[in-house]
Amino acid sequence: TWLFSPKVEFGEILDTTCEKEVSEWVPLEYRNENIDMIVGLEFDFEWRGPGTEVASQFCNWVFVGRKNSRNLQVIVDTVINQLKDIARANAVGIEGITWEMLPDVVNVTGPKIMTIAIMQSLExxxxxxxDDRDYAHITRPKLVGDVLIMPGVSFAALQNKNPTDQGDPLVTHHYEGLWKKEQVQAKERKKQKEEQERQQQGSSSSSSSSPSPASA
Known part of the structure; x- marks a missing residue:
């Protein structure tokens, strides 16, 4: 049983169009392999050397995973741990996290953290x-462990400048980014709140430093 997971909100696919039947995504050579998850490259770059951050990253607007996917569980656990850290830093429960508390949504749930989690799972x-050397610049699907990695054209053709040597696009992402509006609004609210607090502190300091009126 497979879980097909595009970006979904309230049961509707937001900004992703499937261009080819999912049943055709896996090449014949891999159809009898133990594939736990299918991901595609969003960013496709060379390995940057030991101790550097991952350069090539998997997109998370669409992926496929088996029911009870081992790799997907690692991703979920990694994101949950991030949220726990944010909640702890703000003295709230996870359910109390607001947009203003997030440094950036992409840093918490984006392609980078997903890629790091998958690499740790594969290790x-x-x-x-x-690392990137296992999948950077592939021109056809490649199985690494139990993760089938699709080339950039498959899920992120536009992001990868529409390569012509990697087969056909399987998905088109329309980059609606509906969450971005909420994040921008949250950052603006946070900025306004911080400015108000600075002004209040300035007013308090001025009041405390003013000389008291002389007694009659």
Whole structure:
């Protein structure tokens, strides 16, 4: 059983169009393999060397995972841990997190954290380091451990400048980014609140430093 997971809100696909039947995504050579998850490259860059952050990253507006996916569980656990840290820093429960508390939505739930989680999951499975060198600049699907990695054209053709040597686009992402508006509004509210607090502190300081009127 597979879980097809595009960006969804209130049961509707927001900004992703499927261009080819999902049943056709997996090449014949891999159809009998143990595939736990299918992901596609959003950013496709060279490995930057030991100790550097991951350069190539998997998009998370669409992916496919088996029911009870091992890799997907690692991703969820990683995001939950991030949210717990944010909640702890703001002295609230996870349910109390607001937009203003998030440094950036992408940093908490975006492609980078998803990619790092998958690489850590694959390292546990394969017993070796996994990095950009395993999948950067692929021109056709590649199975790494139990994750089938699709080339940039598959899920993020526009982001990868519409390459012509990687097969056909499987999905078109329309970049609606409905969450961005809420994030911008939240940052503006936070900025206004901080400005008000600075003004109040300034007023308090001025009042406390003013000389008291002389007694009659």
């Amino acid at each position: 546990q499975l394969l017993g070796r380091p996994v």
